[in-house]
Amino acid sequence: MDSVKRLASTLISIVSTRLELLANELQEERLHLTQMFFLSLLALFCFGMALLLLTIFITVLFWDDHRIAVLGGLCALFFMSGILIALLLRSKAQSRPRLFSASLAELARDREQLDPGE
Secondary structure (H helix, E strand, C coil): CHHHHHHHHHHHHHHHHHHHHHHHHHHHHHHHHHHHHHHHHHHHHHHHHHHHHHHHHHHHHCCCCCHHHHHHHHHHHHHHHHHHHHHHHHHHHHCCCCCCHHHHHHHHHHHHHHCCCC
């Protein structure tokens, strides 16, 4: 009977540890996503203001000679920059490690240790 109690205690301890690890990973992921969201919004606002002011400045600078060409060129530049940034963001989102990877690895190790056949 003592052996069964120790086994049950060990299993409860393992499950408890794994659940704590899972909770920590969820908290880390939530904090990471929140930080990325707010920093992205702040960067977007700052870059938007800078681009707007730069566009106005360059357009006023070339007002007499080539204002239509300058506006078209700047529009193309901003469009291409937006595409490149979107591709970079997609690449960054795909390179993020799998959610719960540490928990899954620990559970796999536990399964290997508890499996009597191997």
